[in-house]
Amino acid sequence: xxxxxxxxxxxxxxxxxxxxxxxxxxxxxxxxxxxxxxxxxxxxxxxxxxxxxxxxxxxxxxxxxxxxxxxxxxxxxxxxxxxxxxxxxxxxxxxxxxxxxxxxxxxxxxxxxxxxxxxxxxxxxxxxxxxxxxxxxxxxxxxxxxxxxxxxxxxxxxxxxxxxxxxxxxxxxxxxxxxxxxxxxxxxxxxxxxxxxxxxxxxxxxxxxxxxxxxxxxxxxxxxxxxxxxxxxxxxxxxxxxxxxxxxxxxxxxxxxxxxxxxxxxxxxxxxxxxxxxxxxxxxxxxxxxxxxxxxxxxxxxxxxxxxxxxxxxxxxxxxxxxxxxxxxxxxxxxxxxxxxxxxxxxxxxxxxxxxxxxxxxxxxxxxxxxxxxxxxxxxxxxxxxxxxxxxxxxxxxxxxxxxxxxxxxxxxxxxxxxxx
Amino acid sequence: xxxxxxxxxxxxxxxxxxxxxxxxxxxxxxxxxxxxxxxxxxxxxxxxxxxxxxxxxxxxxxxxxxxxxxxxxxxxxxxxxxxxxxxxxxxxxxxxxxxxxxxxxxxxxxxxxxxxxxxxxxxxxxxxxxxxxxxxxxxxxxxxxxxxxxxxxxxxxxxxxxxxxxxxxxxxxxxxxxxxxxxxxxxxxxxxxxxxxxxxxxxxxxxxxxxxxxxxxxxxxxxxxxxxxxxxxxxxxxxxxxxxxxxxxxxxxxxxxxxxxxxxxxxxxxxxxxxxxxxxxxxxxxxxxxxxxxxxxxxxxxxxxxxxxxxxxxxxxxxxxxxxxxxxxxxxxxxxxxxxxxxxxxxxxxxxxxxxxxxxxxxxxxxxxxxxxxxxxxxxxxxxxxxxxxxxxxxxxxxxxxxxxxxxxxxxxxxxxxxxx
Numbered sequence: 001x002x003x004x005x006x007x008x009x010x011x012x013x014x015x016x017x018x019x020x021x022x023x024x025x026x027x028x029x030x031x032x033x034x035x036x037x038x039x040x041x042x043x044x045x046x047x048x049x050x051x052x053x054x055x056x057x058x059x060x061x062x063x064x065x066x067x068x069x070x071x072x073x074x075x076x077x078x079x080x081x082x083x084x085x086x087x088x089x090x091x092x093x094x095x096x097x098x099x100x101x102x103x104x105x106x107x108x109x110x111x112x113x114x115x116x117x118x119x120x121x122x123x124x125x126x127x128x129x130x131x132x133x134x135x136x137x138x139x140x141x142x143x144x145x146x147x148x149x150x151x152x153x154x155x156x157x158x159x160x161x162x163x164x165x166x167x168x169x170x171x172x173x174x175x176x177x178x179x180x181x182x183x184x185x186x187x188x189x190x191x192x193x194x195x196x197x198x199x200x201x202x203x204x205x206x207x208x209x210x211x212x213x214x215x216x217x218x219x220x221x222x223x224x225x226x227x228x229x230x231x232x233x234x235x236x237x238x239x240x241x242x243x244x245x246x247x248x249x250x251x252x253x254x255x256x257x258x259x260x261x262x263x264x265x266x267x268x269x270x271x272x273x274x275x276x277x278x279x280x281x282x283x284x285x286x287x288x289x290x291x292x293x294x295x296x297x298x299x300x301x302x303x304x305x306x307x308x309x310x311x312x313x314x315x316x317x318x319x320x321x322x323x324x325x326x327x328x329x330x331x332x333x334x335x336x337x338x339x340x341x342x343x344x345x346x347x348x349x350x351x352x353x354x355x356x357x358x359x360x361x362x363x364x365x366x367x368x369x370x371x372x373x374x375x376x377x378x379x380x381x382x383x384x385x386x387x388x389x390x391x392x393x394x395x396x397x398x399x400x401x402x403x404x405x406x407x408x409x410x411x412x413x414x415x416x417x418x419x420x421x
Numbered sequence: 422x423x424x425x426x427x428x429x430x431x432x433x434x435x436x437x438x439x440x441x442x443x444x445x446x447x448x449x450x451x452x453x454x455x456x457x458x459x460x461x462x463x464x465x466x467x468x469x470x471x472x473x474x475x476x477x478x479x480x481x482x483x484x485x486x487x488x489x490x491x492x493x494x495x496x497x498x499x500x501x502x503x504x505x506x507x508x509x510x511x512x513x514x515x516x517x518x519x520x521x522x523x524x525x526x527x528x529x530x531x532x533x534x535x536x537x538x539x540x541x542x543x544x545x546x547x548x549x550x551x552x553x554x555x556x557x558x559x560x561x562x563x564x565x566x567x568x569x570x571x572x573x574x575x576x577x578x579x580x581x582x583x584x585x586x587x588x589x590x591x592x593x594x595x596x597x598x599x600x601x602x603x604x605x606x607x608x609x610x611x612x613x614x615x616x617x618x619x620x621x622x623x624x625x626x627x628x629x630x631x632x633x634x635x636x637x638x639x640x641x642x643x644x645x646x647x648x649x650x651x652x653x654x655x656x657x658x659x660x661x662x663x664x665x666x667x668x669x670x671x672x673x674x675x676x677x678x679x680x681x682x683x684x685x686x687x688x689x690x691x692x693x694x695x696x697x698x699x700x701x702x703x704x705x706x707x708x709x710x711x712x713x714x715x716x717x718x719x720x721x722x723x724x725x726x727x728x729x730x731x732x733x734x735x736x737x738x739x740x741x742x743x744x745x746x747x748x749x750x751x752x753x754x755x756x757x758x759x760x761x762x763x764x765x766x767x768x769x770x771x772x773x774x775x776x777x778x779x780x781x782x783x784x785x786x787x788x789x790x791x792x793x794x795x796x797x798x799x800x801x802x803x804x805x806x807x808x809x810x811x812x813x814x815x816x817x818x819x820x821x822x823x824x825x826x827x828x829x830x831x832x833x834x835x836x837x838x839x840x841x842x
Contacts, residue, residue, distance in 0.1 A: 013444075013448070013461065014448055014452075014457075014458045014459065014460075014461065015448055015449065015452045015458070015637070016444075016445040016446060016447070016448035016449030016450075016452060016458075017445075017449075017637070017639055018445070019440060019441070019442055019445045020440070020441060020444070020445070020461075021440055023434075023437070023441070023463070024434075024437040024438075024439070024440045024441070025437060026437070027434070027435055027436055027437035028436065028437030028438075029437075031435075031436040031437060036435075037435045037436070037437075038435065038464070038465060038467075038470060039435075039462065039463065039464055039470070039474075040434065040435065040461075040462065040463035040464075041460065041461065041462050041463075042444070042460065042461035042462075043459070043460055044459065046459075049459060049460070052481075053460075056477060060473075185436070194529065194531055195492055195493060195494055196492075196493040196494065196534060196536045196537050197531060197532070197534075198494075199493065199494040199495065199536060200534060200536060206495065214432070214496075215496075216432050216433065216466075216496055217492065217494045217496060218433055218438070218439070219492070219579070227433075227438070229432075229436075262438075279734075281737075282731075284710075287714075287717075288710075288713050288714050288716065288717025288718070288722070288726075288729075289705075289709075289710025289711070289712075289713030289714045289717065289729055289731060290710070290714045290717075291710075292709050292710030292713075292714075292731045292733075293708075293709050293710045293711045293713075293714045295709065296708075296709025296710065296711075296731075296733065296822075297709070297818070297819060297822070299784070299785055299786060299818055300786065301709075301733075302733055302734070302787075305709075305733050306733055306734040306736065306737055307730070307731045307732045307733040307734055307737035307741070308709075308710055308729070308730075308731035308733075309728070309729075309730060309731075309741065310703075310710060310713045310717075310728045310729035310730075310731065311728045312717065312722075312723055312726050312727055312728040312729075313700075313723070313727040313728055313771075315727065315771070315772060316702075316727055316728035316771050319770055319771070319772070320728070320730065320741060320770060320771070349740055349741060350734075350736070350737050350740070350741070351736060351740070363720070364720055365720060365721060366723075392528070394528050395554060395581065396554070396581065397718065397720055398581075398718060399554075399581050401717075401718070
């Protein structure tokens with residue numbers, strides 16, 4: 001299998017100023033196209049560091065994809081470095097030059113200075129990738145090492161420009177060059193189960209998988225994603241084998257299965273409600289609106305999400321959700337009784353089909369001997385039926401909030417699935 | 422200067438399924454502590470690939486920080502690999518074992534299986550870092566290469582657990598190990614201004630800074646954090662010089678200054694309200710509870726945050742916030758009139774001192790010719806006075822939501838500062 005290294009260049013990556021999203025995009029596209037990214041390296045805007053990375057990665061990989069360091073300022077040294085590295089000299093590329101000139105004179109209308117003119121130059125030993133979204137051209141270099149041809153591709157670090165070049169130019173060029181193998185993935189989401197319990201459940205499945213198949217466990221916030229990956233020359237056979245194994249996998253984890261798509265819990269719940277033409281509201285105390293936030297990160301969520309009451313204070317619980325003072329005083333805000341009244345109040349005042357109500361202590365303060373920090377009551381249901389569950393999370397505030405939200409949405413998802421109304 | 426490499430392990434990083442935020446956090450913390458991260462490498466859950474990375478990075482760096490691959494499943498091979506790599510054998514670590522046992526038996530209440538018991542084992546050649554936030558212990562290994570001691574630290578890939586170990590254990594250990602020079606930081610937060618405008622404003626300041634001082638621009642979500650860093654042998658003199666320059670810096674950016682502490686906007690606003698013994702509620706449409714969520718991520722926020730109405734539907738705006746049907750029909754939900762009625766309604770029903778109300782179109786759908794996606798009306802104020810502002814954000818849904826929240830909180834912050842009541 002043809003493998004690839006990604007080299008990202010920039011000081012900002014090494015001081016943690018910027019999260020490297022370029023690498024994730026490049027890896028995704030390469031993987032979909034049937035190339036294996038086996039290493040990702042980030043180095044600073046430093047001559048020796050970049051050269052060392054080039055020397056090392058060409059030993060590891062057939063394809064070396066480079067982003068960053070192509071700007072016009074003094075700290076952008078990738079272009080002259082590559083020119084020297086491959087023994088070329090800088091020449092004007094007419095098309096690239098015209099593109100830069102057009103951008104400065106006609107689009108951003110700033111002086112077309114000497115510094116900017118240099119953006120139209122490229123090493124005479126490269127194949128140029130014209131930049132349709134910015135000034136810096138991309139470059140392709142070839143080097144044959146012990147009869148194996150290595151391909152180096154240099155792209156700008158601006159995500160928009162890099163993405164365009166990858167999709168329009170680099171992937172098609174690589175696919176033409178290498179008749180690559182087919183790589184397929186199937187991903188499911190499981191909740192209410194730990195990684196190790198799943199692994200025990202799947203021991204036989206894993207040992208019986210075809211040798212070209214891998215199963216990955218990807219845990220996050222109280223859920224585990226399971227991803228099957230298989231590589232084969234024949235795409236049709238590969239997909240068939242993946243589908244068969246994925247069916248078996250889904251049956252094995254049926255009890256915990258949330259979805260057989262690679263989507264988050266809030267989207268699973270949203271899709272379910274949309275399919276049933278039902279609506280939802282939330283009554284949130286300890287999660288402080290986080291469940292509503294997750295639901296509304298999905299475009300089009302207004303089709304099934306009506307709104308939320310974030311009742312942090314006693315007064316808000318009483319005035320907006322009609323929780324009675326007596327219930328609050330008798331049982332305390334973190335109680336089954338209060339969370340049920342919150343749910344009923346939300347259904348009445350907002351008028352949705354379903355609701356999620358939560359009340360708990362997220363910590364670090366606020367815990368009591370009988371209700372330590374991390375204690376959460378959740379109630380889900382509709383006008384006919386409410387179900388409740390008490391959780392105890394023992395993590396930090398942020399994680400307790402996330403776990404409460406995920407588990408509460410999963411409770412409602414199961415409720416809706418079992419609801420015949 | 423002592424330098425470091427980061428090795429992140431996981432197939433999910435190489436197929437682009439997960440964006441590597443761990444590296445950014447580690448780089449940030451190392452940088453603040455005075456260590457230079459010079460390389461970041463990501464490799465898959467593959468024996469040879471991990472070993473190659475270890476072999477290469479120990480040539481480049483004094484410190485090798487490793488995350489990932491410490492889970493209990495078959496694809497998590499980092500621990501046995503490190504054990505072999507450093508010539509040890511696996512032994513039970515009493516404290517780690519007790520921690521895993523406690524988590525399974527008393528907290529998540531799942532069977533404490535053989536597989537989970539293995540999480541309490543560590544190579545007998547490492548120093549253990551106990552995991553206060555999860556099951557997998559961290560490990561420190563030492564290797565002397567040509568009289569230079571190399572330090573290898575292995576941490577879990579779960580961000581929460583890794584972050585805790587970095588802050589509580591790894592950074593203090595490294596600082597003790599390398600009696601490094603004093604490194605001081607001063608950070609301020611500016612909003613309502615771009616990075617390049619700030620840079621122009623600070624040209625003279627930067628050129629007059631002492632040579633041991635650096636100014637970093639850290640832009641995020643419509644704000645820019647400015648961080649002064651200085652390194653010197655004498656801590657007292659270093660702090661004095663930092664304080665002097667930081668005072669000057671604050672005066673220069675006065676117009677945009679939000680806080681001279683390294684804290685987020687929601688904490689600045691919370692601290693301000695707490696100091697004035699005032700309370701806040703929000704009425705959120707397009708932000709879907711995100712402002713309430715940000716405010717309640719702060720421990721102790723119940724002292725100043727009463728609650729929120731997330732009025733996604735017209736009905737919720739009418740029933741919970743008493744926005745009139747006439748106003749909605751005449752001006753549309755995204756209008757100055759509606760956002761003012763939302764604010765008034767929230768102040769009345771929740772009874773807080775101050776409120777933030779927002780209504781907008783976050784995209785990608787829902788835009789109209791006169792109100793394109795990204796149009797947002799914000800209203801802040803109290804029972805005596807309301808002020809409004811129309812924003813236009815041109816980014817994706819997620820970024821539009823974040824920018825709305827930050828700008829709305831900044832509007833209220835300024836309002837509260839200028840409020841004499």
